[in-house]
Amino acid sequence: MSEYAIEMLHITKRFPGIIANDDVTLQLRKGEIHALLGENGAGKSTLMSVLFGLYQAEEGEIRKDGKVVHITSPNVANDLGIGMVHQHFKLVECFTVLDNIILGVETTKGPFLEKTEARKKVMALSEKYGLQVDPDAKIEDITVGMQQRTEILKMLYRDNEILIFDEPTAVLTPQEIEELMVIMKNLAAEGKSILFISHKLNEILEVSDRCTVLRKGKYIGTVDTKDSTAESLSAMMVGRSVNFHVEKQPCHPGDTVLSVRNMSVASKAHKKMAVNNVSLDVRAGEIVCIAGIDGNGQTEFVYGLSGLEPLASGTIMLNGKDITRSSIRQKSIGGMSHIPEDRHKHGLVLDYSLEDNIILQNYFEPRFTKHGFLQRRAIREYAEKLIEQYDVRSGQGPITAARAMSGGNQQKAIVAREIDRGPELLIAVQPTRGLDVGAIEYIHKQIVAQRDAGKAVLLVSLELDEVMDVSDRILVMYEGEIVGEFDPKTTTVEELGLYMAGAKRATEESDLYLAGAKRKEM
């Protein structure tokens, strides 16, 4: 018997125009957690698709237990005991947990479903690996963490020995991530072999035994995680050393650019206000960060600010002008730029080309539109300028469909578009979500550069590292209210965590809002 559960040897997979995998080798030992690390577009998904039978490699071979196998379809992969938890779950929303687990391998008695045995097996598995689920709850009613546990149980129910986790932590809260790490370790201890796809270095360091790194489709190497550091792994991943700490000069705030007073926004989910009586100021040359756990009103606050949702009450001033009732277009022309939270929902028209997306906020300006006709040449020149300046990579340059670009480059295109308009106020909502370290570093640099150029920046982030590193001033939002204001130089992550979880809140009026007025006295 081979020491490897699965081996992918010298895999090469080409697509028109690119080599997605170029002589990649991946050897998964039995009972180990093996991380697969790479930037967006490095070829991780392609490699997994080859393993899963979705693509056929042009060169190389796959071995299971030392024997060559030909995985021609996902069914073959299933028969070989290979299971995968996809980044976006494949669950039937209106079915129960149990129904989802047995879906496709249902046991029947005559024409009827026979679920008693299945239930026993699911409960036994759930017990054994510490995967708490309610078998009778509907998927649409349970948390993302429990949905993921359902996916894991689906693999275990099919007696899969090789488990692939595709960026499993991207959708989880910190607590759920902790739980998942424990579950993965349990699974490995029980003899399952795990492939863990991620670009979050701290998770890889914590949970995996070995790590294989890909870069631009090429195999860079496999290392023992215990001999590695975040710096060494990221250097392998991006091909140069990455600066985790954001370099920035002390902040010299100027006049107040954005001034929000008593803003409330109604919630769509419940009867209470999603944003409740929020007041804040952002001054020129400073980065103010709204920190908080997801779902505490940050999204609605930005919607209200940008005009995507109507305000229930309150006023917004931009550079001394009341823009409370201005349209989105008027705000945009008036100097408000907005890097939206959801780049697919708001940020891009995915079926438009890259150049058409780059002019999304200024297509109506005379340089791009004359007498109602688009000026294609000017648009192309402008797009090419931004693509070069902001290093947006794509298959066919300006005419690439936005849909065909990697997430990091889509985000870079949005950042380029919003920053190049020369805004007075830049609103950036989770600008680095789902991006790899190289792209994160780049986007942080751009945001700091805006601040240094004297612009006001309002950053909304769920990542505490980002909050602490990038911002000049931190406001914590909890249940739609600002519950505290902090200086990143003097506060700690733990302190912020207490406020974010609602365990503490500032009580004095001056701590809560009108922070600008308070600072003037200093």
Place this chain on the structure above:
Amino acid sequence: MQGKENKKTSFFSIPWVQTITASLICILLGLLIGFIALLIINPENAWDGIVTVLKNFWNYKQATKQVKYFGQTLVKMVPLLMCSLSVLFAYKVGLFNIGVAGQYVIGAGASLYCALGLGMPWWVCLMAAMVFGAVWGAIPGILKAYRNVNEVISGIMLNWIGLYLINTILTQVKNPTGKDTFTVASKNPSALIPSLGLGSLFNNEKTVTIAIPLAIIIAVAVWVLLSKTRLGYELKATGLNKNAAMYCGMREKFNIILTTAIAGALAALGAAMLFLTDSMQWECTQSSVPAMGFNGIAAAFLGGLNPIGTIFSAYFIQHITEGGAQLTKLGYFSQISDFISSFIIYLCAFVLFFRGIMNRKPGDRAGRSKKGGKKA
């Protein structure tokens, strides 16, 4: 026809080649099924039958008659082209304009009532059709924009409301001797669309008017509007991603309503361009929505959802419809022509399906690989 399909695979990756090839496959399959149907009914005349359908006006021996019937085919192509432009325009903005049939009916009603009832000149009648068509078309748009009502449901309902409304109104200008409205020539010749000598090119066929070149100009204008202008950029963005359109400050509700209004105006204008030639009269007792609108949907898809492509697809569909009408001479019952042309039209809707198959061929997976492979 077949020549294009034998070219090499690399050639197939060009989108417009795929569209044309898929359209040709649909046509061939439709003709094949029609041929089989003819074989089953009357094997002796089947080959002659299918040739008759394809020859249409060439079935006539004298050149003068050929030209005349070619002219008539073109006259009836005009409303079909306008309906398919209406469908594809809405489709590009993410709306499925199944209400095109109702808008066509409104256009017929408005133009005929202005011509016969109010004695207006032809250009006023055309304008009236456009205005009422736009208003009629805007109703599903308004419902969609403000109340998120599915435009297919509201469109189908409005088709029937429109039909009976127009039947009622046009009964006032009905010829008492039959079910049809008066001819325009008999009541108000000034409402006939001028020929400007075009008729003389078609052996003095009276129904050939400037409506034919006008429709082609409008097709080109729709293409320019969609692909070259700021408005087209805005409308398509709204259709592809309403949220992004809102985010960047486009008036996405207004855009949806504007789109349906333009689509309605196009279909209604098409109807006016047919009825104001006296090519046919409105039957005031008809109890089914005219097929012209629905055929417009097929023509739009057969034309690859391209305004220029629809000029050809609309002509082709009208060509085989007219050709099919002559099948009775070969001893087939008259419905068989509708049967064959509807099969071809039915298969037209499969153009996108065949394009999908072509994209799935090995060695031509660029589209899929970009979606699936480059994400890693």
